[in-house]
Amino acid sequence: MRTTHKVSVWPVGLAGGRRYERPVVEKGKVVGWYTGWRAGRPFPIDMAGFAVSLQVILSNPKAIFRRHGSQPGMQESDFLRQITTVEELEPKANNCTKVLVWHTRTEKVNLSNEPKYHLDSVKIEV
DSSP: OTTOSSEEEOOEESOTTSSEEEEEEETTEEEEEEOSSOTTSSSOOOGGGEEEOHHHHHHOTTOOOOSSSSOTTOHHHHHHTTTOOGGGOEEOHHHHTBOOOBOOOSSOOOOTTOOSSSOOSSOOBO
């Protein structure tokens, strides 16, 4: 996170009804998403899965993170598309192969979207 120039991303454990969700990275660039919920979103990422540099915030004073007014699951996408593109994202956590952040709650874990047959194509360190 500390080395974020603009917007960085990484996997998040226990998100989207899966053991983890993550950006799919090839040759150091985000090329897709391993997600269990609404994969068609512009940025199908959990709130805990990205960081924005202060310089980007200050350079985009009209960019807002809407607490209300976004469709369910679209808050992250609505915010991120105001300040970056998928091509500009900076993968962290060893090219998004390590889960270093967990989306924890005080309720039973829901893994209803965890695939039974078509698993992730990359071995992820959890």
